[in-house]
Amino acid sequence: MEALKRIESCFVVLPEENIDTDQIIPAQFLTTTSREGLGQHAFHHWRYDENGQPKPDFPFNQAENTHCQVLVAGHNFGCGSSREHAPWALLDMGLKAVISSEIADIFRNNSLKNGLLAIVVPESLHRQLLQASERKIIIDLENQQLTFAGQHHAFEVDGFARHCMLNGLDPLGFLLEQQPAIDAYENTHG
Amino acid sequence: MPKSLFDKVWEAHEVLPQSPDHPGILYIDLHLIHEVTSPQAFTVLRERGLKVRRPDRTLATMDHSTPTLPPDASGQRPYVSEAARRQVEQLQKNCAEFGIELHDYQSPHRGIVHVMAPEMGAVQPGMTVVCGDSHTSTHGAFGALAFGIGTSEVGHVLASQCLLQNKPKSMLVEVKGTPGPGTGAKDIILAIIGQIGIHGGTGHVIEYRGEAISALSMEGRMTLCNMSIEAGARAGMVAPDEKTLAWLKGRPRAPQGADWEAACQRWLALASDPGATFDTVVEVDVEGLKPQITWGTHPGMEGNIDLTLPADDNPDTRKALQYMGEQPGEAMLGRKVDVVFVGSCTNARLSDLREAAAILRGRKIAAHVRMLVVPGSEQVRQQAEAEGLHQIFTEAGAQWREPGCSMCIAMNGDRAGPGELAVSTSNRNFEGRQGQGSRTVLASPATAAASAVRGAIADPREFL
Numbered sequence: 275m276e277a278l279k280r281i282e283s284c285f286v287v288l289p290e291e292n293i294d295t296d297q298i299i300p301a302q303f304l305t306t307t308s309r310e311g312l313g314q315h316a317f318h319h320w321r322y323d324e325n326g327q328p329k330p331d332f333p334f335n336q337a338e339n340t341h342c343q344v345l346v347a348g349h350n351f352g353c354g355s356s357r358e359h360a361p362w363a364l365l366d367m368g369l370k371a372v373i374s375s376e377i378a379d380i381f382r383n384n385s386l387k388n389g390l391l392a393i394v395v396p397e398s399l400h401r402q403l404l405q406a407s408e409r410k411i412i413i414d415l416e417n418q419q420l421t422f423a424g425q426h427h428a429f430e431v432d433g434f435a436r437h438c439m440l441n442g443l444d445p446l447g448f449l450l451e452q453q454p455a456i457d458a459y460e461n462t463h464g
Numbered sequence: 465m466p467k468s469l470f471d472k473v474w475e476a477h478e479v480l481p482q483s484p485d486h487p488g489i490l491y492i493d494l495h496l497i498h499e500v501t502s503p504q505a506f507t508v509l510r511e512r513g514l515k516v517r518r519p520d521r522t523l524a525t526m527d528h529s530t531p532t533l534p535p536d537a538s539g540q541r542p543y544v545s546e547a548a549r550r551q552v553e554q555l556q557k558n559c560a561e562f563g564i565e566l567h568d569y570q571s572p573h574r575g576i577v578h579v580m581a582p583e584m585g586a587v588q589p590g591m592t593v594v595c596g597d598s599h600t601s602t603h604g605a606f607g608a609l610a611f612g613i614g615t616s617e618v619g620h621v622l623a624s625q626c627l628l629q630n631k632p633k634s635m636l637v638e639v640k641g642t643p644g645p646g647t648g649a650k651d652i653i654l655a656i657i658g659q660i661g662i663h664g665g666t667g668h669v670i671e672y673r674g675e676a677i678s679a680l681s682m683e684g685r686m687t688l689c690n691m692s693i694e695a696g697a698r699a700g701m702v703a704p705d706e707k708t709l710a711w712l713k714g715r716p717r718a719p720q721g722a723d724w725e726a727a728c729q730r731w732l733a734l735a736s737d738p739g740a741t742f743d744t745v746v747e748v749d750v751e752g753l754k755p756q757i758t759w760g761t762h763p764g765m766e767g768n769i770d771l772t773l774p775a776d777d778n779p780d781t782r783k784a785l786q787y788m789g790e791q792p793g794e795a796m797l798g799r800k801v802d803v804v805f806v807g808s809c810t811n812a813r814l815s816d817l818r819e820a821a822a823i824l825r826g827r828k829i830a831a832h833v834r835m836l837v838v839p840g841s842e843q844v845r846q847q848a849e850a851e852g853l854h855q856i857f858t859e860a861g862a863q864w865r866e867p868g869c870s871m872c873i874a875m876n877g878d879r880a881g882p883g884e885l886a887v888s889t890s891n892r893n894f895e896g897r898q899g900q901g902s903r904t905v906l907a908s909p910a911t912a913a914a915s916a917v918r919g920a921i922a923d924p925r926e927f928l
């Protein structure tokens with residue numbers, strides 16, 4: 275995982291509520307055995323018509339959005355299936371952070387483990403972001419602060435996930451270091 | 465301090481408690497794997513030169529990408545794509561290389577992971593169970609703490625048998641009353657999701673209890689816990705009781721002899737202590753409940769079978785009605801149905817097939833309807849065939865298939881077409897879930913069968 279400290283970027287808005295992981299990456303693309311290359315299929319059903327042509331009104335098909343690293347999405351983003359292909363696809367599209375007023379548990383866990391920062395913001399800020407005309411944001415993970423429209427806002431992120439992201443560490447390394455405790459547990463619990 | 469069922473299971477599996485520096489470390493008793501969410505985890509093991517720590521606590525099957533049509537004369541299975549075939553073969557290779565028990569096509573136990581693992585008695589009360597699959601919540605029916613994880617975490621569990629987890633919040637869903645005729649566990653869980661909403665359970669582990677839950681069979685409790693994730697919850701649990709013990713007794717992996725007696729004692733003691741507290745408490749009254757169906761594009765958009773469609777006064781409702789081709793104020797009853805699917809880890813157990821067969825016996829499905837009945841496992845298939853259920857289905861005009869996820873996720877080529885309306889006993893009615901542009905109505909096996917006969921959404925009570 276790449277270290278992530280600060281993002282300064284435009285953001286894309288998908289205001290729909292309850293965007294589930296089946297929309298983020300439809301099941302037909304889950305037959306892969308690799309993590310790579312899923313970005314081209316992200317939001318497939320919303321992004322392409324039945325002939326595979328890009329739909330011009332879908333935000334990720336618009337030129338001004340293709341370089342944005344941040345997605346602001348409607349309430350309860352990432353619900354449904356536990357497929358980690360969803361954050362893999364978003365990362366492969368070039369995204370580094372997702373912001374919503376609620377983010378589903380498994381998707382949030384999966385994202386943080388892969389270096390996709392999942393940030394939950396209060397409803398009022400969420401509304402401002404969804405309605406913004408100037409879509410620019412700075413996310414400072416070190417100081418847990420985001421800056422939007424000249425205002426600073428603190429945000430919460432799990433301390434361990436933050437540590438791993440800031441330093442580009444994979445949590446599996448930490449878990450493997452705990453082998454003595456795991457051995458001890460197995461010895462007493464059979 | 466009085467403890468809840470969830471507290472007891474959690475605490476018994478804490479290798480290290482949560483600290484300011486790291487999340488808690490939770491020991492996993494049973495790790496279920498399937499072909500879709502495991503290959504990248506095995507890649508990580510190979511890259512790092514790691515072994516599977518406890519192959520004996522790991523159990524694999526193949527279900528999502530597998531065809532439900534039989535092999536041809538030369539033994540070739542009709543995979544939807546080369547990628548699907550390769551994914552299944554990769555699982556076979558991974559299990560062979562790392563010494564994991566795999567229930568392959570030859571196994572009498574192969575099936576949807578959440579159907580076959582309980583059948584084997586592999587899931588027992590008080591266990592921690594994970595799988596790279598959100599419907600792992602199914603196994604909470606046995607009083608296990610069971611939840612879905614991502615592929616990175618599949619790698620963590622393969623390598624360490626542990627997960628980094630902070631303790632979720634707890635929620636009690638007390639379900640009182642006696643549901644009305646023609647209903648079952650599916651109608652109860654749809655009603656619960658309708659009441660608490662699809663993110664009502666976010667961050668929580670649910671314990672279901674109350675008279676309506678005690679009255680459910682183990683199969684019904686699996687259907688109930690299965691859809692906990694559709695309420696946003698990580699897991700759903702039901703305290704073990706005599707029904708749980710009776711179901712487990714004699715299963716291949718259940719304890720035997722003196723071990724069995726000791727296990728029963730332990731399991732019955734897992735129930736929440738009187739006075740145990742929960743972060744959130746909800747009461748759901750199912751007295752006289754009518755059959756439930758969904759009308760929209762998530763499971764919380766649901767109601768009584770005789771519902772009228774809501775006004776399109778907010779963007780989400782508008783979008784859902786539009787996707788489904790529906791008008792505000794119309795009824796769902798009588799809407800033309802193109803496809804009926806009886807299957808999935810929610811409703812493809814023997815009891816579900818019996819429920820559908822009871823309505824189809826001696827009847828024919830409407831000529832324009834395509835109906836698939838897909839048993840949840842090889843065991844279910846064999847039992848259903850021994851009872852002659854497959855003949856009832858085929859004589860009615862439905863297709864009887866081989867076990868697998870099939871049209872629940874439409875990965876293997878079984879799918880509904882664009883604009884088609886499918887009444888489905890599965891768990892997700894998301895846009896395109898059953899094929900791009902397809903429209904899904906979630907319902908019980910009885911409602912699905914009744915709708916197949918009528919060729920339109922129908923009330924199962926008219927067929928009882």
Ligand code: SF4
Pocket residue numbers: 527528576577578597599808809810868869872873890891
């Ligand atoms: S039947 Fe459907 S929900 Fe269940 S495991 Fe298969 S794809 Fe997932």
